[in-house]
Amino acid sequence: MRTSGSVYVSVVVALLVAYFSYQWWYNPRRAIKRQLGELAATLSVPPDSRDGLDRLARAARLRAYFAPDVRISLGPSRPGLTSRDVLVGAVAAWNPPAGGWNVSFVDVQISLDSDATARAYMTVEINSSDPRTGQPAYDAREVRVGMAEQEGAWVITTAEPVETLQRP
Amino acid sequence: MRRLLLGSNPRHTAIRVAVLVSAAVVVFGAILLPVRLSGISMEPTYTDGALNFANRLAFAWRQPARGDVVAIRMAGPSVVYVKRIVGLPGERVEITMGTVVIDGVPLAEPTVVHKAPWNVPPLTLGGDEYFLIGDNRAMTAENHDFGRAARERIVGKLLF
Numbered sequence: 001m002r003t004s005g006s007v008y009v010s011v012v013v014a015l016l017v018a019y020f021s022y023q024w025w026y027n028p029r030r031a032i033k034r035q036l037g038e039l040a041a042t043l044s045v046p047p048d049s050r051d052g053l054d055r056l057a058r059a060a061r062l063r064a065y066f067a068p069d070v071r072i073s074l075g076p077s078r079p080g081l082t083s084r085d086v087l088v089g090a091v092a093a094w095n096p097p098a099g100g101w102n103v104s105f106v107d108v109q110i111s112l113d114s115d116a117t118a119r120a121y122m123t124v125e126i127n128s129s130d131p132r133t134g135q136p137a138y139d140a141r142e143v144r145v146g147m148a149e150q151e152g153a154w155v156i157t158t159a160e161p162v163e164t165l166q167r168p
Numbered sequence: 169m170r171r172l173l174l175g176s177n178p179r180h181t182a183i184r185v186a187v188l189v190s191a192a193v194v195v196f197g198a199i200l201l202p203v204r205l206s207g208i209s210m211e212p213t214y215t216d217g218a219l220n221f222a223n224r225l226a227f228a229w230r231q232p233a234r235g236d237v238v239a240i241r242m243a244g245p246s247v248v249y250v251k252r253i254v255g256l257p258g259e260r261v262e263i264t265m266g267t268v269v270i271d272g273v274p275l276a277e278p279t280v281v282h283k284a285p286w287n288v289p290p291l292t293l294g295g296d297e298y299f300l301i302g303d304n305r306a307m308t309a310e311n312h313d314f315g316r317a318a319r320e321r322i323v324g325k326l327l328f
Contacts (some may be wrong), residue, residue, distance in 0.1 A: 033281050100246040107244025123243040138206040140247045164249060165300060165315035 028154070029110045032118055032147060035154045039065040040103045047100040059092035066156050067148060072159040101128035116149040121162075181221035199224055201323060203239055203248060207318065209302030209312050213237070213279050222248065224323035232256075232298060239323040240300060248323055249313060252279070255265055255299025257319075266305055282306035289318070 024028055053108050063084060072081040081087045126139045135162040146158035176180040196202065200221040205214050214220070214237075222239035232238060232253055239248040254268050254275060255261035261270060266283030268275040269290075286309040293299060293316055301314035 105210065106246045107242070121243050123247045125247060140242060142242045162243075163315070164240060164321070165251070165313050165317050167315040168289050 004024040008075070028112055028115075028118065032110050032120060032154045033108055034124070035065065035106060036105050036120065039156075040105050043103040044099040048098065049096065049100055053093075055096070056092055058090045062088055062091055064153065064155075067150060067159075070156055071158050073158075075161055097128055098131040099129035099134070101126055118147045120145045120147060181325045195221035196322060201239060201245055201248070203326070205250055208307065209314075210237070210252075210305050211304045212281055213252075213303045214250065217308065220250075221327040222324035223322040223327050232319070232322055232325070237326045238300070239263070239326065240317050241323045244304065245323055249302035250326065251302055251314065253298050254301050255293055257293055257295050257297055257317070259294045259299075260290055261299045261316075263290075265270075268301070277303075279303045282307050284308065296320070 025031070039062075042058060042065065045058070066084045066087060068084045070081070070084050070087060072087060076082050081090060082090070104125045104127075105122045106125055108120055110118055110120050112118045121144050124141050124143050128137045129135065130137050142162035142164055144160050144162055145156050147154050148157045149155075201224060203220045203222050205216060205218045205220065208216055208236050211239070218294060226236075233293055234253055234256060236253045237250060239245075239250055250304070254277070259270050261268065261271070263286045264313060265285045265287065266308065268277065280303055283305045284307065296319040297316045298319065299314075299316050304312070
């Protein structure tokens with residue numbers, strides 16, 4: 001009896017391990033959330049990280065999160081970015097604030113269109129500090145992104161801001 | 169020490185703790201949304217860093233009204249705007265030299281202290297749209313997030 005009980009327990013544990021492994025590694029929603037979390041970490045800039053090499057390395061790491069033909073809208077009044085190379089170039093040229101900033105994606109909602117395409121809708125939070133006063137500064141924007149699985153990784157194919165409060 | 173932690177009747181203490189935790193989960197999970205204000209757009213009514221709660225049940229039995237200070241969700245309720253309702257569904261809203269005008273009538277706003285000369289062209293709100301704006305009109309319009317939002321974005325009314 002003890003032996004068969006141990007077998008049952010082992011089977012249940014194995015099933016649980018398989019379930020959570022699937023959820024963590026293979027469930028597309030989890031994979032997309034994990035990828036977006038890593039992107040947020042890459043976009044975050046630690047305080048006093050204004051070294052040019054850091055900036056170039058960060059920009060290079062971004063390539064893993066965007067499709068080569070990514071299209072990024074910056075709103076109706078500004079021209080968008082039309083490729084990954086343009087995006088990486090823009091990030092490499094951008095000088096981060098002295099106090100750094102922390103980017104996080106919250107309220108991430110993912111809908112799968114197919115096995116290889118998905119959409120994500122989320123709020124992008126940016127926490128930073130004013131370089132002159134040291135006071136904390138905060139901004140948040142809604143963003144809608146399109147994603148596709150390319151070569152085993154989920155990458156962003158489109159990104160556009162969503163206006164929470166629409167001006168006339 | 170054990171008596172201090174568990175009381176004279178540990179079973180009753182456990183029930184009290186369970187009831188308290190359940191009540192907190194229900195109240196703060198489903199009814200009151202904790203809100204910490206960030207920014208100066210609602211000054212002088214609310215200052216940067218102020219703590220408050222959005223009552224999710226405030227509009228369960230009535231529709232949002234002009235003058236209500238409400239929380240407006242972004243992608244979800246984790247991040248919300250806090251603004252005052254000045255325009256109601258179907259109304260024509262414009263801002264002329266800092267004064268909000270509703271259907272051609274200037275709106276009296278006792279909570280607004282200084283008015284910068286903002287100008288916003290007229291627009292007619294949709295059937296489920298509200299016009300929301302902060303109380304701090306001394307700042308520039310470019311730095312102040314305001315505009316119309318659908319009813320479904322309004323999470324609740326600020327408690328105090």
